[in-house]
Amino acid sequence: MALLEVNKLSTGYGEIQVLYSVNVSVREKEIVAIFGSNGSGKSTLLKTIAGILPLWEGYIKFEGESIDNLPPQERVKKGIALAMEGRRLFLGMTVEENLLMGAWVSKDLARERIEKVYSYFPALKEKRKSLAGDLSGGQQQMLSIGRALMSNPKLLMVDELSLGLAPAVVETLAEVLEELRSKEGISILLVEQEVRLALEVADRAYVFDLGRVVDEGPSEELLKRDSIRKAYLSI
Numbered sequence: 001m002a003l004l005e006v007n008k009l010s011t012g013y014g015e016i017q018v019l020y021s022v023n024v025s026v027r028e029k030e031i032v033a034i035f036g037s038n039g040s041g042k043s044t045l046l047k048t049i050a051g052i053l054p055l056w057e058g059y060i061k062f063e064g065e066s067i068d069n070l071p072p073q074e075r076v077k078k079g080i081a082l083a084m085e086g087r088r089l090f091l092g093m094t095v096e097e098n099l100l101m102g103a104w105v106s107k108d109l110a111r112e113r114i115e116k117v118y119s120y121f122p123a124l125k126e127k128r129k130s131l132a133g134d135l136s137g138g139q140q141q142m143l144s145i146g147r148a149l150m151s152n153p154k155l156l157m158v159d160e161l162s163l164g165l166a167p168a169v170v171e172t173l174a175e176v177l178e179e180l181r182s183k184e185g186i187s188i189l190l191v192e193q194e195v196r197l198a199l200e201v202a203d204r205a206y207v208f209d210l211g212r213v214v215d216e217g218p219s220e221e222l223l224k225r226d227s228i229r230k231a232y233l234s235i
């Protein structure tokens with residue numbers, strides 16, 4: 001059974017349809033990437049899974065149960081966490097305060113969770129009293145992911161992992177995602193514009209174009225595919 005099953009999902013904003021009958025699944029302990037051109041609906045899918053955006057047609061199941069009628073906070077309690085595109089931090093608050101904002105699900109466990117986050121991101125521990133607005137881009141991305149981890153998710157969704165970050169920082173972040181999978185058993189759904197990175201980190205990937213899934217498969221197969229190499233890897 002898939003941990004997450006998105007089946008024939010259609011949705012959009014107001015009158016404008018953005019996603020057309022999208023099928024995406026994530027199994028336990030799997031890292032799955034989504035890539036595709038700007039505006040192809042990747043963020044829209046993650047927002048719909050998180051419950052921020054309603055769906056029009058299709059269904060979403062998590063651990064075999066429909067979550068379509070659950071508000072966002074109930075989905076968080078079930079184990080779905082989203083580190084949003086653009087990081088959406090409270091820039092005037094400290095690192096630790098931002099992390100605590102992600103812990104409303106279980107306040108008692110907050111301290112334990114914070115130490116867990118610091119163990120994956122030691123840079124955040126050093127900066128715990130600094131304002132989020134004073135962090136580097138890479139540290140802000142760590143904080144965004146760290147905040148998502150505060151709710152102890154089974155599925156971590158990260159929207160645009162590498163955007164605007166230096167390669168060394170991206171490498172660190174990718175290693176942490178792999179560790180979260182192997183040590184914590186967390187499944188990861190990653191939206192990533194850097195296709196090479198996406199396919200290096202992920203077990204499987206989906207290619208989005210104009211709101212549709214146009215290709216999918218194991219990463220090593222996609223890496224070999226001529227259409228992918230020409231369109232996304234410039235080989």
Ligand SMILES: Nc1ncnc2c1ncn2[C@@H]1O[C@H](COP(=O)(O)OP(=O)(O)O)[C@@H](O)[C@H]1O
Nearest residue numbers: 013016018036037038039040041042043044045
């Ligand atoms: N809040 C919104 N209101 C109206 N249209 C939106 C909104 N957010 C995104 N869109 C539109 O939906 C389409 C898909 O956007 P998005 O999911 O952000 O794509 P991606 O993340 O793949 O770049 C785009 O055409 C975008 O303009």
Ligand SMILES: [Mg+2]
Nearest residue numbers: 042043044085
């Ligand atoms: Mg996006």
